[in-house]
Amino acid sequence: MKLRLTGRHMDITPALRDYVETRFGRLDRYGLKVGSLQVVLGVEKLQHKAEVVGAVNGKRMQAKTSTREMYATIDALVDRVDAQFRKWKERLVNHKPNRTRKP
Numbered sequence: 001m002k003l004r005l006t007g008r009h010m011d012i013t014p015a016l017r018d019y020v021e022t023r024f025g026r027l028d029r030y031g032l033k034v035g036s037l038q039v040v041l042g043v044e045k046l047q048h049k050a051e052v053v054g055a056v057n058g059k060r061m062q063a064k065t066s067t068r069e070m071y072a073t074i075d076a077l078v079d080r081v082d083a084q085f086r087k088w089k090e091r092l093v094n095h096k097p098n099r100t101r102k103p
Helices: 014-028 070-092
Strands: 002-008 036-043 047-056 061-069
Touching: 002 014, 002 047, 014 036, 014 070, 047 070, 061 070
Parallel strands: 002 036
Antiparallel strands: 036 047, 047 061
């Protein structure tokens, strides 16, 4: 998975970049075809905002979140994306057993 990290009204420090990469790295366990995800981090007054946009299995994926701390915002964003990935993975997996027709 390729991450493009952008800062809006703020500088992206190496520590912040490493934190985002490690948190989003756990999403690889789902095995979905993820092209690239664009992560936008920003600050407006006292709110730290984070947004992610990308394509997963050919469908557009987007999530936004906002809190008073940047690291908590990133954690909440990853949790939202994780829930979306889990939902897509559940749709791909067929849980119904093969039914054989009896004549």
